[in-house]
Structures are given as structure tokens and as C-alpha cells.
Amino acid sequence: MAKAVGIDLGTTNSVIAVMEGGKPEVIVNAEGARTTPSVVAYKGDERLVGQIAKRQAALNPAATLFEVKRFIGRRWEEVKEEAARSPFKVKEGPGGSVRIEVNGKDVAPEQVSAEVLRKMVADASAKIGQNIKDVVITVPAYFDNSQREATRQAGEIAGLNVLRVINEPTAAALAYGIDKKGNETVLVFDLGGGTFDVTILELGDGVFEVKSTSGDTHLGGADFDHRIVDWLAGEFKQEHNFDLKKDPQALQRLIESAEKAKIELSAASETTISLPFITFDPETRTPLHLERKLTRAKFEELVSDLLRRVREPVTQALRDAKLSASDIDEVILVGGSTRVPAVKRIVREIMGKEPNESVNPDEAVALGAAVQAGIISGDAALGDIVLVDVTPLTLGVEVKGGMVAPLIPRNTTVPAKKTEVFTTAENNQPGVEINVLQGERPMAADNKSLGKFKLEGIPPMRAGQPQIEVTFDIDANGILHVTAREKSSGKESSIRIENTTTLDKNEVERMVREAEANAEADRSRREHVEKKNTLDSLRLQAQQQVEEASSAPQDLKDKVSKLADEAKQAVESDADNARLQSLTTDLEAALRELMQAAPQGGSQPQAEAKKDDDVVDADFKPAD
Numbered sequence: 001m002a003k004a005v006g007i008d009l010g011t012t013n014s015v016i017a018v019m020e021g022g023k024p025e026v027i028v029n030a031e032g033a034r035t036t037p038s039v040v041a042y043k044g045d046e047r048l049v050g051q052i053a054k055r056q057a058a059l060n061p062a063a064t065l066f067e068v069k070r071f072i073g074r075r076w077e078e079v080k081e082e083a084a085r086s087p088f089k090v091k092e093g094p095g096g097s098v099r100i101e102v103n104g105k106d107v108a109p110e111q112v113s114a115e116v117l118r119k120m121v122a123d124a125s126a127k128i129g130q131n132i133k134d135v136v137i138t139v140p141a142y143f144d145n146s147q148r149e150a151t152r153q154a155g156e157i158a159g160l161n162v163l164r165v166i167n168e169p170t171a172a173a174l175a176y177g178i179d180k181k182g183n184e185t186v187l188v189f190d191l192g193g194g195t196f197d198v199t200i201l202e203l204g205d206g207v208f209e210v211k212s213t214s215g216d217t218h219l220g221g222a223d224f225d226h227r228i229v230d231w232l233a234g235e236f237k238q239e240h241n242f243d244l245k246k247d248p249q250a251l252q253r254l255i256e257s258a259e260k261a262k263i264e265l266s267a268a269s270e271t272t273i274s275l276p277f278i279t280f281d282p283e284t285r286t287p288l289h290l291e292r293k294l295t296r297a298k299f300e301e302l303v304s305d306l307l308r309r310v311r312e313p314v315t316q317a318l319r320d321a322k323l324s325a326s327d328i329d330e331v332i333l334v335g336g337s338t339r340v341p342a343v344k345r346i347v348r349e350i351m352g353k354e355p356n357e358s359v360n361p362d363e364a365v366a367l368g369a370a371v372q373a374g375i376i377s378g379d380a381a382l383g384d385i386v387l388v389d390v391t392p393l394t395l396g397v398e399v400k401g402g403m404v405a406p407l408i409p410r411n412t413t414v415p416a417k418k419t420e421v422f423t424t425a426e427n428n429q430p431g432v433e434i435n436v437l438q439g440e441r442p443m444a445a446d447n448k449s450l451g452k453f454k455l456e457g458i459p460p461m462r463a464g465q466p467q468i469e470v471t472f473d474i475d476a477n478g479i480l481h482v483t484a485r486e487k488s489s490g491k492e493s494s495i496r497i498e499n500t501t502t503l504d505k506n507e508v509e510r511m512v513r514e515a516e517a518n519a520e521a522d523r524s525r526r527e528h529v530e531k532k533n534t535l536d537s538l539r540l541q542a543q544q545q546v547e548e549a550s551s552a553p554q555d556l557k558d559k560v561s562k563l564a565d566e567a568k569q570a571v572e573s574d575a576d577n578a579r580l581q582s583l584t585t586d587l588e589a590a591l592r593e594l595m596q597a598a599p600q601g602g603s604q605p606q607a608e609a610k611k612d613d614d615v616v617d618a619d620f621k622p623a624d
């Protein structure tokens, strides 16, 4: 059986890891990198994933999708604001969901994440020589039910068997604590590209027990970047009366250079942002350039309110765990944005101690996910590790007057099951609608509705008499299942889910088929390009051999030349695979004959050796 792997499906970057000889190890991707940008680009009907997609973003802003994790499992209403600043088109989809319009076609965020997962797993499978199917995928602890469910579905669309969805900070703590002997209380502080997560855990004797978790799903390094972008665009507008943010290509270049500047400011105290030819003056049509110096102090001023926002979730997590800052033994920094000096400074300020930087902030989450994958698939080297996680947000139902009746409070250990009995508010009420809510606010309208269930067929009774049992069941993935039963009649009633943003079963199945077909199309496209390249380099070789094989019979040389001409034509006219293949076979045979007739002609046909890995690149041509 192939090994199970752990995947950190990040907003910005993704990482995949596997247990190797009792230790989790990152698997490098096909490009040889340990992290893969979570970027998917659509170019014609081809999809590019990772670094290759990121690299062409500025040239293809409308069809290069990044930070899609911000939209996964979300309602349009929740993300409208973020959608507006995206260089690609994010819009409202069916049932209040979110869709991205690419080249006139709507794709779900789940499908985009599935492309990232598919590449990670395909690369890793090739690397370890096993066909990986079983995966553990991580999500921010603060992800609600629909975001988790949507992430699981992304795995399904990628053709994977998602063993478990686990929380990123918990995974990071696993990576940190796997070799630790004594008892420790740790706080994991994870500030990535799009989300902020805080989790407090107790570790000891192979038990990892989450005490509390909190966070902000709208806070991360990308927000820092946007502050720099806003500042640059604002200054530019003052000077040239031109809004760079309205030009998708300019915006994409701004975002890229803002991130670069931010990263530089983690090491240097000032940097220069230089964007020549950013646009044209609308009146004079002369090119305009952007050049600005940014100091670390100015950057910290631009993001000061964002920095302040990390304080509240930390305080909240401590409060929920009934601990104070001094009870925390170690503060573990995870996520690329914890490299920002001002972030470290604020952690030091809140916690009153030096943060622990012993884990790699980019890799800890994936490593921990690999440990979890190992645990689930029974890796003997891991011994008895127990992971106790919690649900991040309170779950309840809406009751009379638009209030919430909580069933499972936040930070309850999962899996968890809870049943409560409700009743009717009117005489002879034939049915009730159960609105399942997630969130901390007392009024239903202020929380996220996960779905509405209708329970019908209640026998006529006075108000308050029927007994309606509502059961909430959270599985180990943190995903909620709700059932309702009318008790007094003993009759089973049907339950319908309405209004969820997650994809329904049919949609998922369709997307699985689509993704497979796409992968198949990609494969055959690649095969086609490879065949063309093989034939073309063989052709070049043949022409050279004809020149060199002076002693060979003329009719043989003519035969090879003729085949070489046909090959050239076939490559140029983009002939089909069968034609390319038959010409390759014929030309190889003729070349062999030629070389036997004139052995001084040199080497064997070398078409295979000339094959290039980068065949997907449309501009690739064999070197002359």
C-alpha cells in the first residue's frame, strides 16, 4: 500500500510531507522546491500550477488564481470586500456561494484547490515512486464547518482519499513536540499569507491536547502587501492622477513588488521599489515609471493596525484555556509572516518571553500532517500518540425571536456529540425549520448559518408539547452532522438541507470527472509535445548524418533526407500523434541503416537523450 502523506494546503504556499523511517520529511516538488505556490493559472485550456503559474501572473492577471483559500467554503456575503481587490473576477455563485470567472467559465474555489493538491500529490508520487492516494490535509483551526467540508471536497475532486482534515496549529505542535519528553504548555502562533491562528496545547507523554484555539481568518501577510500597494498607488495617483489599481496588470506587478519589498524589510531597514513602465500617461501617452523608497519604520506604520489585531485572538485563547501568558512554556512561531520583525516584537510584548523558533515556519504544518497521516495509517514507529483537538466556534440552533441556543460551545474536544430537545412555539405547528449556526454571537443573524433543516409531519399538538430531538455530531475532522427527530410521535421525519454554500454530491462528482478529464488532456498534450520534440531532434540528427555519411549509398541518403523533410513538415503542421510516431519509427530505422552503411558517421540516434523535461512550455524548441 502506498504511504499516506500530509499536506499543508496553504493560502500562499503548500507543502507535502511523508513519514520516512519514523521521521516526517518534506517531499520536494517536480521543480525541486520544498514549497509550492498555491497558484493556478488557466492558459487556453491548459492549467499551470505552482511556480510556473506564479511566474506568469503579471502577464495573465485575469486567469491566474491565487489565495483562493480565502474563498473556499465561504459565502459571497462574507468575502465581497476581499473579492473586490482581486485581480481576477470573483463573483456570487449558486446559493450565495463564491465562484471565480476564468476565461468565461465559472470555477469553484474547491476546484482550484484541487488542482494544487493534484500537482502536489502527482509530484510526490513520482518522487517516492508510489501512487499516493491517502492524505491528511490541514486547515486553519479557525475554519468553520463549511470551509472544512469544502477543503475535504477539494481533496475528493483531486481524486484523493482524505483520511482526515486537521488543524494547522495542532499539526505544527505535533511537529514541534514529537521528540519532547516532559510536559509543556505551548502556544502556536501561526501568521501566514491570509490567516492568523492561535492555539494553546498541552504536550506530554505522547498526548497532544488542544486547550483552546482562536484566530482571524482575514489577517495575514497578503494584508501587509496590500497596505504597501495602497500606499504606492495612492502616491502615484497624487502625482500622475492615474489609478494603478484599476489596471489589472499594473496591480499584479504592484502586489508582487510590495511582497518582495516586505520580505526584504525583514532583513534590511530600507528597500527601493522600482517598477519601470508601470503604465502610460493617459494624455501624453508617454511611459510612466514608479520608484519609491520604503523604510521598515514606514512599513510598520502602514501595518500598525493589522499588527494590533493579533492581540485579541491571543488573549481570547488564553482566556478560554484559563491560562495567563506566564503559564505558557513555549511560544512557537509558524507561518512566513512571523519573519516580520514587528510581528516577533509584538509576540514578545504580549507573551513576555522570547518566541521559540526551533521549527521551520514554512514546513512545520506539513510535517505534523505527515505525522498524523502516519498515526492514522498505523505507522509503528510512531507508537502511541494521541491527539485531542477542539472545535473552534460554538455550534447551535436558532430559536424563537432570532436567538441562538448553543449546543456545543467552542473549544469542546472533538469528536463530540450532543442532543437537545426543542419544541414548537405555536399550536398545531406541522413542522419546524432548524437553522444550524456557528459563531459566538447571541443573535442568529450575526452568526454563520451552516444550513437549514426542515422537520415536517409533526402531529397536531399544543405549543410546547412536541419533543424534537436535535443531535449535533462533530467528527474527528471537525465536520458537523446534524439530525433531528420528532420524539413524541416516534415517527421518522425527513430532513432537508438547504442553503449551504458547500457543493452538493452531484457537483463534486462532476468536478472529479472534469478534473480527471483535464489531467488526461494535460497528459496527452504533454505526450504530443514530447513526440514532436523527439521527432524534431531526430530530424536534426538525420540531416547531420546525411552530410557526414559521405560513403553511404546515395539512395539510402535520399531516403533519410526525404523522411527528414517529412518529419520537419509533420512537426511544423502539428501532425497527430500517430503520424509523429510512425515517422519517428521510420526515421530511426532508416538512420540505423545509414549508420551501418557508413559507420564512421558517428553515434547512435539520440532522440531520447535530447528530451527536455520542460516540454510543457509552449515556447520550447530543441536547441540548435
Ligand code: ADP
Residues within 6 Å of the ligand: 009, 010, 011, 012, 013, 014, 191, 192, 193, 194, 195, 220, 221, 222, 259, 262, 263, 264, 266, 334, 335, 336, 337, 338, 339, 340, 361, 362
Ligand atoms: P500560508 O500558510 O498562507 O500559505 P505561509 O506560511 O507560506 O502562508 O506565509 C506566506 C506569507 O509569508 C506571505 O505573505 C509571504 O509574503 C510572507 N513571508 C514569507 N517570508 C517572509 C519574510 N522573510 N518576511 C516577511 N514576510 C514573509
Ligand code: MG
Residues within 6 Å of the ligand: 008, 010, 011, 168, 192, 193, 335, 365
Ligand atoms: Mg500556513
